[in-house]
Amino acid sequence: xxxxxxxxxxxxxxxxxxxxxxxxxxxxxxxxxxxxxxxxxxxxxxxxxxxxxxxxxxxxxxxxxxxxxxxxxxxxxxxxxxxxxxxxxxxxxxxxxxxxxxxxxxxxxxxxxxxxxxxxxxxxxxxxxxxxxxxxxxxxxxxxxxxxxxxxxxxxxxxxxxxxxxxxxxxxxxxxxxxxxxxxxxxxxxxxxxxxxxxxxxxxxxxxxxxxxxxxxxxxxxxxxxxxxxxxxxxxxxxxxxxxxxxxxxxxxxxxxxxxxxxxxxxxxxxxxxxxxxxxxxxxxxxxxxxxxxxxxxxxxxxxxxxxxxxx
Amino acid sequence: xxxxxxxxxxxxxxxxxxxxxxxxxxxxxxxxxxxxxxxxxxxxxxxxxxxxxxxxxxxxxxxxxxxxxxxxxxxxxxxxxxxxxxxxxxxxxxxxxxxxxxxxxxxxxxxxxxxxxxxxxxxxxxxxxxxxxxxxxxxxxxxxxxxxxxxxxxxxxxxxxxxxxxxxxxxxxxxxxxxxxxxxxxxxxxxxxxxxxxxxxxxxxxxxxxxxxxxxxxxxxxxxxxxxxxxxxxxxxxxxxxxxxxxxxxxxxxxxxxxxxxxxxxxxxxxxxxxxxxxxxxxxxxxxxxxx
Numbered sequence: 001x002x003x004x005x006x007x008x009x010x011x012x013x014x015x016x017x018x019x020x021x022x023x024x025x026x027x028x029x030x031x032x033x034x035x036x037x038x039x040x041x042x043x044x045x046x047x048x049x050x051x052x053x054x055x056x057x058x059x060x061x062x063x064x065x066x067x068x069x070x071x072x073x074x075x076x077x078x079x080x081x082x083x084x085x086x087x088x089x090x091x092x093x094x095x096x097x098x099x100x101x102x103x104x105x106x107x108x109x110x111x112x113x114x115x116x117x118x119x120x121x122x123x124x125x126x127x128x129x130x131x132x133x134x135x136x137x138x139x140x141x142x143x144x145x146x147x148x149x150x151x152x153x154x155x156x157x158x159x160x161x162x163x164x165x166x167x168x169x170x171x172x173x174x175x176x177x178x179x180x181x182x183x184x185x186x187x188x189x190x191x192x193x194x195x196x197x198x199x200x201x202x203x204x205x206x207x208x209x210x211x212x213x214x215x216x217x218x219x220x221x222x223x224x225x226x227x228x229x230x231x232x233x234x235x236x237x238x239x240x241x242x243x244x245x246x247x248x249x250x251x252x253x254x255x256x257x258x259x260x261x262x263x264x265x266x267x268x269x270x271x272x273x274x275x276x277x278x279x280x281x282x283x284x285x286x287x288x289x290x291x292x293x294x295x296x297x298x299x300x301x302x303x304x305x306x307x308x309x310x311x312x
Numbered sequence: 313x314x315x316x317x318x319x320x321x322x323x324x325x326x327x328x329x330x331x332x333x334x335x336x337x338x339x340x341x342x343x344x345x346x347x348x349x350x351x352x353x354x355x356x357x358x359x360x361x362x363x364x365x366x367x368x369x370x371x372x373x374x375x376x377x378x379x380x381x382x383x384x385x386x387x388x389x390x391x392x393x394x395x396x397x398x399x400x401x402x403x404x405x406x407x408x409x410x411x412x413x414x415x416x417x418x419x420x421x422x423x424x425x426x427x428x429x430x431x432x433x434x435x436x437x438x439x440x441x442x443x444x445x446x447x448x449x450x451x452x453x454x455x456x457x458x459x460x461x462x463x464x465x466x467x468x469x470x471x472x473x474x475x476x477x478x479x480x481x482x483x484x485x486x487x488x489x490x491x492x493x494x495x496x497x498x499x500x501x502x503x504x505x506x507x508x509x510x511x512x513x514x515x516x517x518x519x520x521x522x523x524x525x526x527x528x529x530x531x532x533x534x535x536x537x538x539x540x541x542x543x544x545x546x547x548x549x550x551x552x553x554x555x556x557x558x559x560x561x562x563x564x565x566x567x568x569x570x571x572x573x574x575x576x577x578x579x580x581x582x583x584x585x586x587x588x589x590x591x592x593x594x595x596x597x598x599x600x601x602x603x604x
Contacts (some may be wrong), residue, residue: 011446018447023459030463137595141587143539145546146562146580153569249454253543267455268547271462283459286452294450 001302008298015211017069019287023280024068024114028061030276034081037274055079082275091263091281093131094192097167098251098262101185104178105247106240108186111192113193120194121201122224132198136191144250148184148257164172165259181258185250189243200232241297245290346596352589356582360409370399370556380415381570389574391564400556401579406556411468412537415475416530422476423483424526428518430484431491432510441484448481454540458549464544466549470542479533486529487522494521531594535587542583558583 021290027034035051036043051060055222056067071078077087116136120129139147156164167177205228206212213223259265270278364370368386374394382389388397430441456478461470494500495518503513544550547595551557553564558579565575 007393015447015450019451019534026459026463062375117335137591138584141535141584142589143542143546143558143559143562143583145543146576146583149562149566149569149576150580153573157570177585245452245454249458249543251459252454252458253547256547267458271458271549272466276462279459279462283455286455287450290452291450294449 004302005299007248008295012295015291016284016288017133019291020069020072020284021065023283024065027276027280028064033072034274034276037081038182078277080270080275080278082270082273082278087278087281088268091285094261094263094266096169097260098248098255098261098264100174101178101181101251101254101260102247102263104182105185105189105250107190108182109193112186113190114197116190117194117197117201118224121198124202129198134192134195136194139187140191142188144184144188145253147187148181151180151184152258164232167260173216177258177260178239180228180259181254184257185247185254188250189240189247192239192243193236197236199233200235201228204228204232231305234305238294238297238301241293242290244293248286248289292308322351342595345592349589349592349594349596352585353593356405356586356589357409359402360406363399363406367399367402368396370395370403371554372396379575381572382574382578388578389572391561392568392572397561397575397578400561401558401582404556404561404579405582407551407555408538408541410535411471411541415472415479416534419476419479419533420483420526420530423480424487424519424522425514426480427484427487427489428491428514428522431488432495432514432518438488442488445481445484445488448478449485450476454477454543455591457540458544461544461549467552468550471544471550474538475537479537482529482533483526486525490522490525491518492516493541506527528594528597531590531597535590538583538586563580577593 013145031047033052035048035057039048039051055117059067075088077091079085080087080090083090120126120132123129136149152164155161162180164174164180168174199249201224205224210223211230213227214220218227248264251262252267255262255264256268267279267282269275270282368439372395374390376394377386378392378394380386380390380394386396386398386400391397391400408438420552426441427445430438457474459469460474460477461467464470464473500513503517508517541550542557542562545557545559546563548560548563553560561579562576565572565577565579568575
């Protein structure tokens, strides 16, 4: 067990290092002077040169790389050239709305997806199963931003239940402003949750231990919810951890649709401003989150499911 | 010449039939959902190809006729500049499909060959391929593509570079895992015994058998790339105006959501319809022989 975890951990460190290296190379491939870009064309060359010297941009590439890694190891993500303050500080202000949006979206996906998966797995190819499949096939091709607009049009503009843009903190404010974007994010995830859970539930429900439970006369309800779910839920959990990257990408788009000041809209703003250090930092953080989530899911699975532990 | 590849039982039967009849039997074996899906996707592709011939000029401004609802003169209505939406949507679809086909079917052969060769040769080469695949898959895909767009500047270049850089890995993983199993099968061993070159074994005996699953997977990938391209264009960092693109048209219509619902709604419906067709094809293909 310990060996398995440490090997996985080592690989994750390796991936994060590779990601850091790739973003470093990407940023240094850019033609032109980042300082000149940030300060604008009217600033004198002298000021640009001092700034370059201060940032260490005139050092050899290898030296810059080493100091970049050193900085990262100390938790320093650099300075945003366009906004003029530290990246950590800027991110700190933007991270909360995005985190809340992602967790709220996940919650909605589970609340809708799990019941749908259960009713379709209990009777495969039954009416509920076909209905669910039709629904997921439709949602599969929906662009999240379009779905968001349609939801905003229906619940916001026509029915006036929720505001269509903005962000207000506090419990009621969050509920009012985040429900529509979270519903959109959740619906786009429902496809994945439903299909994976349905597939696993059907497999588990056909296994011998379920047969044994049935022959002992245990209520079907108890079999599905207690005996089968326990084994069917784990692979779905792994898949959910793998879509963290998709969720982060989804927030970039949805924060734009609903005008939420989160990390996603920060990334878009950084791209349009050509604020490379900020883009670099957000890419790296998003990558680290994805890697950490998959590590967590793997470890959790090994802890909860002895079969995984023994097979490695 | 005899058949070089192992054949399924059904194909043995069709081989004994006259050519026309064999094709008919094969067509009948295609699941209904796949046939419906092919009709939807095919219809949309035909529309995208031939729309410029039958519709109005997608760039023609007409300020006397802005935001007019769908009518016989303008099937999908007009936008805030009086441009015909039908023409713009299908020209946009054409651009989307071209780009999506490019990025998907550049990644597929790349991943397929790398994965198959890695699994066949094994050793250090395989380890490098496998590690690179793992790394590419654990990158946050959309964020990385956006980062590449940040460097190349808004436009198609970022997407055309960024998507293949990551998405070859999924095909490589798929091909590799299958090749590892297939390598041990007797027809592959027979090819070795016959003294065929490694290149011939991989390209003529291995890859044709791996292609099927990769193509099934590519239907999902096509849709994912379509949504990504439309999403980036919606954000304003993909296809640049005045070129029509479905995501960009949806963004243009957003301020007029209440006065002119058709501008944002209709391009979205076209995407949903395309997704439905692709979904039916993919689902039917994977169901028909239980491809995981």
